[in-house]
Structures are given as structure tokens and as C-alpha cells.
Amino acid sequence: MILTAASVVLAAGAIVLIFVGQWLPASALLFVATVTALVGSHRTKTRREAEFRSRFHSVERIRETHDLSGFQRIREQAGELAAVRAVRKEFPGISLTDAVLLIRT
Structure with a gap:
């Protein structure tokens, strides 16, 4: 959940950078936001699967x-x-x- 929130904040920062014409830093920030979202999604999936296995x-x-x-x-x-x-x-x-x-x- 924290990683997902962090990726949203990073993406918002990238949008601000795009509006001020800073394309390269915005691209880097979007890349980091994407990686952060992917890591968060993977952790959530792993946790849910572990909970399923422990319960059923x-x-x-x-x-x-x-x-x-x-x-x-x-x-x-x-x-x-x-x-x-x-x-x-x-x-x-x-x-x-x-x-x-x-x-x-």
C-alpha cells in the first residue's frame, strides 16, 4: 500500500515536471514510479497468495x-x-x- 502511494506521488511529481518543461527528469521519475508500482503489486500478490495458502x-x-x-x-x-x-x-x-x-x- 505504501509503495502504491509512493508511486502515485512520484507520478504526480513527473506530471508537474512535464508542465514546467523538464522532460528528462520527468521520464526518470515516471520510470521510478512504474518500478515502485510493480514492486508493490508483486508484494501484494505474494502476500495474498501466502494468506490463501495458510488459510485453505x-x-x-x-x-x-x-x-x-x-x-x-x-x-x-x-x-x-x-x-x-x-x-x-x-x-x-x-x-x-x-x-x-x-x-x-
Whole structure:
């Protein structure tokens, strides 16, 4: 979260530099903002996946402990993509591959 806020501040600074005609420093600042946002995004994804694994352990564990019939109904009515979205909303941190596996089996 802090890295995302930092990238927004850096991008705002770059915009100010563009308005005053300082293109090279603005480009460097935008590059740093992009890298900062990417690092923050990666850390968030890693944290969410770790929380998922510590809470549910595996897809098989979800299959054993949760009723997945609602997701199957969504798959039949709205398609696989909608069902995968519903799974990822219900189980934050589940990987796309695991969500698809859960829907297809």
C-alpha cells in the first residue's frame, strides 16, 4: 500500500515536471514510479497468495470443506469465466490456475 502511494506521488511529481518543461527528469521519475508500482503489486500478490495458502492449504482442501455447487451453477448459466471470477472473489489469493482447476473438476 505504501509503495502504491509512493508511486502515485512520484507520478504526480513527473506530471508537474512535464508542465514546467523538464522532460528528462520527468521520464526518470515516471520510470521510478512504474518500478515502485510493480514492486508493490508483486508484494501484494505474494502476500495474498501466502494468506490463501495458510488459510485453505490447497484446492483439494477447499473442495473438501466448501459447497461448490453455486460455482457450478454460475458456470452453467454464465460460463466458465464468470465462475472463475466468482471463485477468485470468494477465495482471495487463489491463483488463476487453481481457480480454473476448481471450476473444471
